[in-house]
Amino acid sequence: MSFTVSRNTKINALLLLVVAALAVLPLALGLGDHKEEPFTGADAEAETAITELQPDYEPWFSPLYEPPSGEIESALFALQAALGAGVLAYYFGVRRGRRQGEARASAKASEAAVVAETAAGSGSTAAGDKDA
C-alpha cells in the first residue's frame, strides 16, 4: 500500500464534502432568518401546525420519560449516534483485519512455496554436480 491518495479515497472524501456542504449551506445562507426561531425541528413545527388546524386538540398521552434538559437530550442523541458509529466502525475494522490476515497468510504460503521450490532446485543441481 502506498501513501499516494487512491482514486477510491478521493471519491469517498468528495462524497463526505458534499454532505457537509449540504448541511452548512442553509446556515451560511441564512435560510432560517425569516423565522422567529430558526432551525427548530420539523416535528415541533408540525405540532404548531396541528394547533393551528385544530386549536382544541390536546395531546392525550405524554412521553413516559422526558430528558430533563436540552443538554441531557443532546447527550442522549450523541449516545445514539456514538453507538451506531461504534458498531459500524467495528464492522469495517473486523473486515479489514480479516482481509489483512488472509493476505498475510497467502503471502506466507507463496513465500514458503518459493523457498521449497528453490530448495528443491538447488538439491537437483547438487545432485547434478555429483554426477559430473
Next chain:
Amino acid sequence: MHIAEGYLPPAHAAAWGVAAAPFIVHGVRALTREVRSNPESTLLLGASGAFTFVLSALKLPSVTGSCSHPTGTGLGAILFRPPIMAVLGTITLLFQALLLAHGGLTTLGANAFSMAIVGPWAGYGTYLLVRRFGAPLMVAVFFGAFVADLSTYCVTSVQLALAFPDQGSGVMGALAKFGSIFAVTQIPLAVSEGLLTVLVMRLLTQSSKGELTRLGVLTRSAAKRHEEADAR
C-alpha cells in the same frame, strides 16, 4: 422527525398500529430466518441497524430554515430486503420514543409504518427499478436511499393530514401544509442520505465482496471487476 407522542387521535394511532403490526411480525420472522441460515450475516445486519441509528440521530438544517433527520433505512432494505428493516427501523424508533421523548409510543405504529415499512419498500422498489434500467449499482443505491428517506416523510405528512384536515380545504389543504413542513425540508436531507448510503456501499464493495455477492447486490462478474479495480 416523527409524529410526537399523543399527537395522533387514539383511533388513528390504533389504526396505524394495526396496519404496521403484520409487517413487523413478518419482519421478525424474516430476521430470525436470515440469522439462522446465514449466521455470518449477523455482523452486517448489525452494521445496517447501526447506520439507521447514526443517521436518525443526526438532526440537520435544511433549506426551509428548520431541522430534520435522515432515516438510514435504504441501506438495509437494499442489502437484506425491506421486511428486515421493518424490525431494525422499529427498534430505532422505540429507542428514541423511550429515551429521547422523540416520536412516541402511541404514535409508534404510525411512525413505524412510515419509516420502517413504506420507506424501505419504496426505496427497495426504486433501487430494483433503476437497476433494471441498467444503471450502475451506485446510481441505483443513491436513488433507493433518496426515495426511502423522502417517502417516509411524505407518509408522515399524509398521516397528519388525515388526522387533522383543514376546516376549509379539507385533507388536501392540510396535506399541503404538512408536506411543506416535512417533505420539502427533507429533500436536501434525502440527497445527503443518498450520498452517505453510496459511501457506505462503496466501502462495503471494497471490504465485503463475498457477502454482497451472496446477498445479490453484486453479481459474480461485478465482484471480480471490483477486485481488479482494487488491485490496480
